[in-house]
Amino acid sequence: MSQSNNIPLGIGLMIATTFVFAVQDGLSRHLAGEYNVLMVVMIRYWFFAAFVVAIARRNAGGIRAAAQTQQPVLQAFRGVLLAAEICVMVAAFTVLGLVESLAVFTCYPLLVAALSGPVLGESVGWRRWLAIGTGFVGVIIILQPGMGVFDPAAVIPLVSATLFAIYGLLTRYAARLDTTATSFFWTGTAGAVAMTLVGLWFWEPMTGTDWIYMMFLCVTGVTGHWLLIRCYEVAEASAVQPFAYFQLAFGAIxxxxxxGETIRTNVAIGAAIIIAAGLFTFWRERLQGRAN
Structure with missing residues (x-):
């Protein structure tokens, strides 16, 4: 299917996606504060897997076509890696809160740019390296090492951002041989299998009210992924990706x-620097794309 490149619609869908994902983060923060993180993510993945299987069944060739790949180890590893990243990020929400966790996590596009050279062999020019370095200055400002107030727990969302960046790079690498539908199918199913093997050992009884929150968590997860897929169907990624930073704003609200969280001055300054560096990186990639 050819891409229509309806940029206004794409921007609207991306903003809607970030809002839904921010709500999902808030629900995850609440549930993981009451129950084991692994169990919460496991149940979330059960619904995610059901969603990707339903999508696969509707496409030509069904589940067999979606699951067919020449690189099953890579695809399975991608799925498990994303599940691990989600567990780490949800744990960060419970330790640091939404604001600081999302502020640090916004550096992941810069990590993707930095690692694209050694992992994928892509060219990384001096301007991009300057943006990457500037972004990490923002991360340092947020973490405040050596200031006597550094909390080692602040490294948790940085680990999550690193895992997500590696996942993104492996997704690019997998796309050389597999379709988006195949990668999406493996992301949901491999992650669900991995989380089930681990999460069942940490099952805890939930209250009726929290089951309602869990239901909304699963619905927001499916809705967010559907909106993101639709967003990339109607507009170029380079045009809509900068608006992904709205997730930080919605998450902060x-x-x-x-x-009852607060925004410390260093977090606001650091996040602003990271976002500016990330936007510059996207702008440079778009210029290079036009040149090619």
Missing amino acids: IGISVF
Whole structure:
């Protein structure tokens, strides 16, 4: 299917996606604060797997076509890696809150740019390296090492961002041989299998109210992924990707209004630097894409 490149619609869908994902983060923060993180992510993945299987069944060739790949080890590893990243990020929400966790996590596009050279052999020019370095100055400002107030737990979302960047790079690598539908199928199913093998050992009884929250968590996860797929169908990724930073804004609103979090000055300054560096990186990639 050819891409229509309806940029206004794509921007609207990306903003809607970030809002849904921010709500998902808030629900994850609440549930993981009451129950084991592994169990919460496991149940979330059961619904995610059901979603990708339903999508596969509707496409030509069904599940067999979606699951067919020449690189099953890579695809399975991608799925498990994303599941691990989600567990780490949800744990960060419970330790640091939404605001600081998302502020650090916003550096993942810069990590993708930095690792694209050694992992994929892509060319990384001096301007991009300058943006990457600037972004990590923002991360340092947020973490405040050596200031007597450094919390080692602040490294948790940085680990999550690193895992997500590696996942993104492996997704690019897998795309050389597999379709998006195949990668999406393996992401949901491999992650669900891995989380089930681990999460069942940490099962805890949930209250009726929290099962309702869990239901909404699963619905937001499916809705967010559907909106993201639709977004990339109607517009170029380079045009809509900068608006993904709205997730930090929505997450901050939820963190402050629902969980009583605050935004420290260093977090606001560091996040602004990271976002500016990330936007510059996307702008350079778009210029290079036009040149090619």
